[in-house]
Amino acid sequence: xxxxxxxxxxxxxxxALPVGxxxxxxxxxxxxxxxxxxxxxxxxxxxxxxxxxxxxxxxMTNHAAMHMADHAVAPPASHAAHAGALMADGPDPARVVxxxxxxxxxxxxxxxxxxxxxxxxxSTLTVPVGTTVTWTNHDVEPHTVTANDRAFASPGLExxxxxxxRFDAPGTYAYHCALHPFMTGQIVVQ
Amino acid sequence: MTxxxxxxxxxxxxxxxxxxxxxxxxxxxxxxxxxxxxAVSGGLLSSTTLAHAxxxxxxxxTPAQAAPPTATxxxxxISDTHIGFAAEPNPDPIATLQEAIARINALNPAPAFVIHTxxxxxxxxxxxxxxxxxxxKGLNTxxxxxxxxxxxxxxxxxxxxxxxxxxxxxxxGWRSFDYGGVHFVGLVNTLSFKGESxxxxxxxxxxxLEDDLAPLGSSTPVVVYTHIPxxxxxxxxxxxxxxxxxxxxxxxxxxSVTVLNGHIHQIMQKVEGNVSFYTARSTAFPQPAPGTAAAxxxxxxxxxxxxxxxxxxxxxxxxxxxxxxxxxxxxxx
Numbered sequence: 001x002x003x004x005x006x007x008x009x010x011x012x013x014x015x016a017l018p019v020g021x022x023x024x025x026x027x028x029x030x031x032x033x034x035x036x037x038x039x040x041x042x043x044x045x046x047x048x049x050x051x052x053x054x055x056x057x058x059x060m061t062n063h064a065a066m067h068m069a070d071h072a073v074a075p076p077a078s079h080a081a082h083a084g085a086l087m088a089d090g091p092d093p094a095r096v097v098x099x100x101x102x103x104x105x106x107x108x109x110x111x112x113x114x115x116x117x118x119x120x121x122x123s124t125l126t127v128p129v130g131t132t133v134t135w136t137n138h139d140v141e142p143h144t145v146t147a148n149d150r151a152f153a154s155p156g157l158e159x160x161x162x163x164x165x166r167f168d169a170p171g172t173y174a175y176h177c178a179l180h181p182f183m184t185g186q187i188v189v190q
Numbered sequence: 191m192t193x194x195x196x197x198x199x200x201x202x203x204x205x206x207x208x209x210x211x212x213x214x215x216x217x218x219x220x221x222x223x224x225x226x227x228x229a230v231s232g233g234l235l236s237s238t239t240l241a242h243a244x245x246x247x248x249x250x251x252t253p254a255q256a257a258p259p260t261a262t263x264x265x266x267x268i269s270d271t272h273i274g275f276a277a278e279p280n281p282d283p284i285a286t287l288q289e290a291i292a293r294i295n296a297l298n299p300a301p302a303f304v305i306h307t308x309x310x311x312x313x314x315x316x317x318x319x320x321x322x323x324x325x326x327k328g329l330n331t332x333x334x335x336x337x338x339x340x341x342x343x344x345x346x347x348x349x350x351x352x353x354x355x356x357x358x359x360x361x362x363g364w365r366s367f368d369y370g371g372v373h374f375v376g377l378v379n380t381l382s383f384k385g386e387s388x389x390x391x392x393x394x395x396x397x398x399l400e401d402d403l404a405p406l407g408s409s410t411p412v413v414v415y416t417h418i419p420x421x422x423x424x425x426x427x428x429x430x431x432x433x434x435x436x437x438x439x440x441x442x443x444x445x446s447v448t449v450l451n452g453h454i455h456q457i458m459q460k461v462e463g464n465v466s467f468y469t470a471r472s473t474a475f476p477q478p479a480p481g482t483a484a485a486x487x488x489x490x491x492x493x494x495x496x497x498x499x500x501x502x503x504x505x506x507x508x509x510x511x512x513x514x515x516x517x518x519x520x521x522x523x
Contacts, residue, residue, distance in 0.1 A: 118427075118485035140277055141487035142313040144344065155345065156313030159277075178344035179313070180486075182428045 110134055110164075113185070115143050115157070118177075120185035129189055132166040144178040153178070263370045266294045266301040266331075267415070267504040269452030270339065270472035273321045274312035279489055279497045283312075283474035287325050289522050290473040290503045295330045297505055302369060303331055307452035307470060308339030308380065308417030310355075314346075319354055338363060339417040339453060340380040348381050364395050366402050372508055373406055375399065377416040379431045389418030389431030389453075396436050403440050411446040411508065413515070418453045421460055421467050424480035429454050441465060448506070448515045454486075456500075457519050468504070468517055476500035498523035 114121040142156040154163035177183035311318035336355040379389035423429040455472035
């Protein structure tokens with residue numbers, strides 16, 4: 001498929017860019033936490049997905065791992081111990097990804113979110129500050145990962161394209177697919 | 191009668207579809223000869239047009255705004271050309287668009303103009319707008335009106351699209367024009383995403399629409415075209431426009447309203463009072479019927495050999511004095 005190669009290369013370049021600029025962006029654009037109502041609505045709309053930080057069930061694809069290696073994406077400085085304690089009025093813990101304390105020697109420790117059947121596999125992901133999150137599109141249809149406040153915005157991701165962003169400031173980052181805005185997710189950085 | 195002549199003549203002199211020569215004048219005369227009978231039987235003449243045309247935000251429009259329908263004419267609609275897509279069930283949307291263009295060129299009578307209801311490109315890939323531009327030069331008609339799909343604007347909030355295809359539009363690309371006594375309104379519902387909502391028109395556009403329609407007599411036939419459906423086809427897949435009810439409220443008083451859209455890549459029709467809704471096929475790939483697949487997107491249950499009957503174009507014919515416009519959908523094979 002002739003445009004694929006071109007597009008993927010472009011996507012990879014794009015996906016690498018925000019990694020370098022993450023600190024600046026995140027500091028400049030750290031959003032205020034969502035109002036509770038929006039927060040709750042998003043949780044209600046979330047699919048029943050439970051992903052743990054267990055490596056065996058972590059949805060890190062080969063493609064994403066290769067991408068991380070190929071483009072020398074810096075691993076998070078540290079995955080500080082994170083108890084995953086959630087406020088009582090926060091998202092349903094059963095639908096939240098928790099990252100437990102783990103060493104960060106390799107880029108593969110960064111969490112990955114699959115995009116499949118017009119859904120982000122982890123609708124809410126909680127990560128420590130400094131974590132790089134990678135999204136991989138498995139649909140035939142292109143999708144994007146676009147922060148509601150535009151703190152980050154991927155290009156159109158074709159099948160197997162990835163997008164990575166490093167979260168260097170605490171906060172709640174709500175995002176959606178610019179092509180299918182009913183697809184929503186959020187990253188909680190603590 | 192003099193004012194009627196002026197108004198009819200101004201119709202032929204519309205800014206985008208100019209025809210100020212002797213032919214235009216003869217058209218005026220033809221209207222003058224038949225218009226009275228027609229007006230009596232249809233009761234469609236409006237005496238408010240000239241006054242409205244000279245005042246307020248609509249003053250820039252031609253005095254032909256609500257000139258009575260003058261003659262039968264046809265226009266064509268294509269949609270969702272998705273140039274840049276290259277996968278099953280259609281690895282070559284350039285070829286299928288060329289086939290659609292050839293069919294438009296073969297229409298008899300020839301269409302007065304073509305309306306493209308969005309998603310010119312697939313995810314606004316680099317160079318795709320150039321390709322669309324080049325391909326559409328193959329049309330025999332020089333006038334094409336565009337409204338953007340979400341694929342055309344999500345990267346840069348529509349900057350490139352509006353620079354290339356937004357000449358003569360207002361705000362974020364909306365416009366209206368008159369042709370043959372029909373009032374056309376091109377709405378944009380892909381540029382105001384708010385969180386989870388799909389199509390959104392936005393307050394500014396809705397206020398413009400209200401002003402735009404205000405001077406028109408209720409008997410003026412209105413054609414609205416946009417990308418995402420203005421009726422709730424399938425909200426689960428985002429196939430609806432959040433604030434369309436307000437637009438439809440402004441349109442309610444008109445005797446004949448035809449709403450054309452794309453986005454869902456299949457033919458659907460709905461009639462609600464005097465408003466007829468028509469969604470169009472894509473020239474690139476079909477999508478599943480609502481709820482028949484896990485998600486929207488290119489249909490994966492067919493092959494490229496089976497795709498052409500599910501792609502196509504549309505011609506719409508207006509015959510003065512008849513209420514609904516004649517909408518004919520033609521598959522590519």
